[in-house]
Amino acid sequence: MVRKLVYSSRGVKHLSSEKKGVKVHRICLSEEVLSEYIGGVLSSKERDSVEEHLSRCSRCRKMVSDVHTVLKKSSAGKIRAKLRGWLKRNFWLIGSFLAFVFSFFLSGYFFQLLTAAALMGAKWVFDSRTSKTLIMVYEAWKKGDKEGTEELLSRFKTR
Amino acid sequence: MYYNVCTMPVEELLKRCLRKERKAWDEFVRSYDNLVSRSVRYKLKSMNIHACGAEIEDTVQEIFLYIWEKDKLRGVSDVSCLEGWIAIVSFNFTSTCHMRRDARDIRDTHSLEEFHTCDDVSVSLGEMLESPTLNTEDMVYTNELVDLVENEVLKLPVKQRLAIKFNMYDGKKQKDIAEIMDLPISHVSTLIKRAKNSIRKGIKNIIDV
Numbered sequence: 308m309v310r311k312l313v314y315s316s317r318g319v320k321h322l323s324s325e326k327k328g329v330k331v332h333r334i335c336l337s338e339e340v341l342s343e344y345i346g347g348v349l350s351s352k353e354r355d356s357v358e359e360h361l362s363r364c365s366r367c368r369k370m371v372s373d374v375h376t377v378l379k380k381s382s383a384g385k386i387r388a389k390l391r392g393w394l395k396r397n398f399w400l401i402g403s404f405l406a407f408v409f410s411f412f413l414s415g416y417f418f419q420l421l422t423a424a425a426l427m428g429a430k431w432v433f434d435s436r437t438s439k440t441l442i443m444v445y446e447a448w449k450k451g452d453k454e455g456t457e458e459l460l461s462r463f464k465t466r
Numbered sequence: 467m468y469y470n471v472c473t474m475p476v477e478e479l480l481k482r483c484l485r486k487e488r489k490a491w492d493e494f495v496r497s498y499d500n501l502v503s504r505s506v507r508y509k510l511k512s513m514n515i516h517a518c519g520a521e522i523e524d525t526v527q528e529i530f531l532y533i534w535e536k537d538k539l540r541g542v543s544d545v546s547c548l549e550g551w552i553a554i555v556s557f558n559f560t561s562t563c564h565m566r567r568d569a570r571d572i573r574d575t576h577s578l579e580e581f582h583t584c585d586d587v588s589v590s591l592g593e594m595l596e597s598p599t600l601n602t603e604d605m606v607y608t609n610e611l612v613d614l615v616e617n618e619v620l621k622l623p624v625k626q627r628l629a630i631k632f633n634m635y636d637g638k639k640q641k642d643i644a645e646i647m648d649l650p651i652s653h654v655s656t657l658i659k660r661a662k663n664s665i666r667k668g669i670k671n672i673i674d675v
Contacts, residue, residue, distance in 0.1 A: 338554045339541045346547030347648050355624065358647070362627040365635070372636045373512065374553045375646050377505050381549070 335367050336360055345374055399431035476545045483539055495530050498552050502526050505556035515564055529559050611669075618668035622661050629654055630661035 336344075336357060343349050344357045361368045394401070403424045410420035432438055474482075474493065482490030506525050510517050517525075533539060533555065542551050581588050619627055625647070632638040632646065640658065644651040 337541075338551060338558065339543065339547075341554055342542075342547040342551035343544065345550035345646070346544060348544045348546060354648075358628050359624050362624050362631060365631075368628075368631060368636065370554060370557060371646060372632065372638055373508065373557060374550050375638075375642060377501070377508050377553050378549055379642075379645075380508075381501055381504060 335364055341367065341370060341374070345371060345378075396435070397431065399427045399434060403427035403431060476548060480539060480542065480545060480548070484537075486534075491534065498549075499526065499530075501549060501552055502529050502556045505553045506560050509557045509560040510564070513561065513564060525560060525563060528563070529556050532559060611672075614669050614672060615665060618665040619661075621668070622664055626657045626661040626664070629657040630665075633658050 340349075340357060344354065344361075349357065361371060403426075406420045406424035406427060410417050410424065413420065433442075474490075479490055479494055479497070483494050503522060503526050506522050506529070510522070538555065542548055581590050619630060622630065628647065629643055632643045633640070638646070640651055640654050643649075643658075644654045647654065649657075
């Protein structure tokens with residue numbers, strides 16, 4: 308049995324032993340190397356070395372597989388959160404649009420629905436962050452607060 | 467919102483966290499709390515451990531404390547790997563933590579040889595358990611087959627071996643394998659197909675496939 312230490316340039320370090328020509332890896336890949344493999348930042352040579360280990364070590368392979376699943380779920384959650392945020396921000400706009408569309412189908416309530424659409428549209432306009440900032444800029448400007456106005460405007464521009 | 471979005475660039479956040487700036491650290495915890503929590507839940511589920519919300523919350527806090535105290539963030543060389551690294555650290559910490567707890571719980575286990583008295587009859591715990599019906603011939607055949615397939619898998623080139631192991635052993639879809647191995651799906655599909663053909667050829671002499 309030949310025992311030797313295998314080092315690579317980026318710390319892929321594991322103690323391996325050779326018995327009948329079959330390498331048995333004793334120490335698994337580090338957290339950093341595994342994350343770099345998942346992140347796809349390793350060079351092709353390093354990737355090959357990591358894949359060689361993964362093809363034999365079920366523990367590391369399971370880790371990569373689990374991390375991939377968690378990150379995938381996490382990104383799906385982010386998309387859902389973004390969608391929820393968008394719906395929350397545009398709640399009144401959607402309501403206004405629906406009221407406008409229904410006003411054509413429910414002719415008995417045409418004016419009521421049209422008024423509701425207009426009110427909800429106005430609510431959406433005045434509720435949006437841009438409008439709120441513009442109102443604050445206008446108020447600061449009216450008061451003659453030059454510094455405040457400039458600060459608000461710079462915040463508005465950098466957003 | 468369900469997910470907290472980091473307000474400063476991740477690279478900047480990492481640098482400031484390494485300088486142990488309290489504000490940056492708070493931001494870091496806020497940004498990655500969800501990922502750590504998700505990883506802990508996933509790991510516990512895979513270990514068949516049922517934990518309540520408070521226990522999970524405790525583990526999440528311990529993980530952040532561990533990263534802070536051991537200065538673990540120094541090991542992150544690329545920000546694009548940060549999420550994967552956090553998930554790996556969370557997995558390792560959760561499994562280590564629960565392995566220690568399991569070791570403590572061993573004291574409460576009972577031996578199968580232990581005798582119990584039931585209706586004035588003394589029986590061992592092992593005798594009380596129902597024995598599953600085993601067919602030794604089938605088991606030997608299955609074990610031989612498993613060894614045979616394992617030997618054929620070991621003969622495959624690295625990429626084919628990894629792809630087939632992800633696919634057959636871990637139940638990953640071809641799309642996921644392509645994402646992990648950073649290869650096109652068609653390439654992964656070819657690798658798996660070739661690997662299956664090679665294994666089939668290798669065991670053809672023993673059984674009819």
